[in-house]
Amino acid sequence: MLNNMSSATTSRLKEQWIAFRQQHPKTRIRDAAHTLQVSEAQLVAACTGSQVIHLRHDFPALLQRMPALGKVMVLTRNESCVIERKGIFEDVRVESRHVGVVAGRDIDLRMFFSRWVYGFAVQDDAALGFKRSLQVFDGQGNAVIKIYAQPDTRLPAWDQLVEDFRAPAQPGNIVLLPAAPLPVYAEQVDEQAFLQEWAALQDTHDFFPMLKRYNLARVKALEIAEGKFSRRAGNGCVKTLLEQAAATGLEIMVFVGNQGNIEIHTGPLQNILEIPGWINVMDPDFNLHLKTGDIAQCWVVEKPSADGTVTSVEVFDARQEMIVQFFGKRKPGYPELPAWRELAGKM
Numbered sequence: 001m002l003n004n005m006s007s008a009t010t011s012r013l014k015e016q017w018i019a020f021r022q023q024h025p026k027t028r029i030r031d032a033a034h035t036l037q038v039s040e041a042q043l044v045a046a047c048t049g050s051q052v053i054h055l056r057h058d059f060p061a062l063l064q065r066m067p068a069l070g071k072v073m074v075l076t077r078n079e080s081c082v083i084e085r086k087g088i089f090e091d092v093r094v095e096s097r098h099v100g101v102v103a104g105r106d107i108d109l110r111m112f113f114s115r116w117v118y119g120f121a122v123q124d125d126a127a128l129g130f131k132r133s134l135q136v137f138d139g140q141g142n143a144v145i146k147i148y149a150q151p152d153t154r155l156p157a158w159d160q161l162v163e164d165f166r167a168p169a170q171p172g173n174i175v176l177l178p179a180a181p182l183p184v185y186a187e188q189v190d191e192q193a194f195l196q197e198w199a200a201l202q203d204t205h206d207f208f209p210m211l212k213r214y215n216l217a218r219v220k221a222l223e224i225a226e227g228k229f230s231r232r233a234g235n236g237c238v239k240t241l242l243e244q245a246a247a248t249g250l251e252i253m254v255f256v257g258n259q260g261n262i263e264i265h266t267g268p269l270q271n272i273l274e275i276p277g278w279i280n281v282m283d284p285d286f287n288l289h290l291k292t293g294d295i296a297q298c299w300v301v302e303k304p305s306a307d308g309t310v311t312s313v314e315v316f317d318a319r320q321e322m323i324v325q326f327f328g329k330r331k332p333g334y335p336e337l338p339a340w341r342e343l344a345g346k347m
Contacts, residue, residue, distance in 0.1 A: 039142065045173055056167045068154065076262070082289040091104055183217075242272045257322070
């Protein structure tokens with residue numbers, strides 16, 4: 001992969017991208033970047049100028065301005081799944097420089113700012129396939145979050161935000177950072193002690209810190225708990241879950257994330273569309289696109305809490321990375337929906 005490209009190289013990359021789009025107009029920019037052997041962020045940066053503006057590295061402050069924009073669409077993805085949610089930013093909490101929270105009826109995010117490295121404002125450009133958006137990438141050039149303007153977005157506020165956060169330097173290239181080393185997990189743990197601690201959980205948010213204390217990979221933890229707090233489900237369970245939830249009007253929670261952001265949808269589903277290789281939710285304000293061929297494992301997981309058992313359906317790829325996670329709609333202080341527990345029990 002090219003890390004430090006000359007101006008001539010970035011100019012050629014822009015030309016290559018335009019030519020590629022003419023031949024493959026439906027190919028997503030992430031996939032095109034792989035084909036061109038660059039990162040997506042490098043491809044965007046190569047178009048710096050009238051179409052692309054580098055943003056200052058002050059993402060918490062930028063997020064605090066988002067409510068003024070009105071309705072937008074927020075997109076988060078990993079290698080196997082894309083979530084898109086339209087709505088208004090409401091409660092933006094960025095007091096911590098490390099973790100931010102957006103809480104609201106529409107936009108619900110958990111943001112890990114150490115992964116937010118490169119930010120761009122992108123303008124509409126048909127030749128480049130760009131739509132007006134704010135895009136943030138990690139140090140390796142992978143997309144963390146994208147925020148798209150909608151027909152009723154307040155464009156004067158959008159334009160002012162872009163101007164206020166314009167970076168002093170506007171290079172046509174970026175320098176990628178080395179990826180963090182992969183975690184090394186414990187090969188053996190005190191399984192009895194681990195399961196006792198699992199049984200004593202009072203809050204689902206304590207689950208991940210518990211895994212960290214035992215230095216356990218998540219799938220390994222589910223394997224240890226199999227038959228007690230977890231069980232395997234068939235890889236086709238996602239389709240069944242989505243279709244059953246849509247048919248019954250059951251409100252669910254859908255979590256999709258990457259290393260820099262987790263996006264959450266809460267509510268009912270309406271339109272489930274299956275096409276070869278994909279299962280999709282195509283609702284007016286919520287879209288989900290999941291590569292079914294990437295599903296390697298599915299688990300139904302139970303976690304004790306002060307509000308009773310909380311049940312999730314967790315989906316992993318062949319690398320044992322989380323693709324998507326499902327819960328029934330719930331809030332702290334309330335037990336989970338019996339209809340959700342019944343549906344998860346059928347998986």
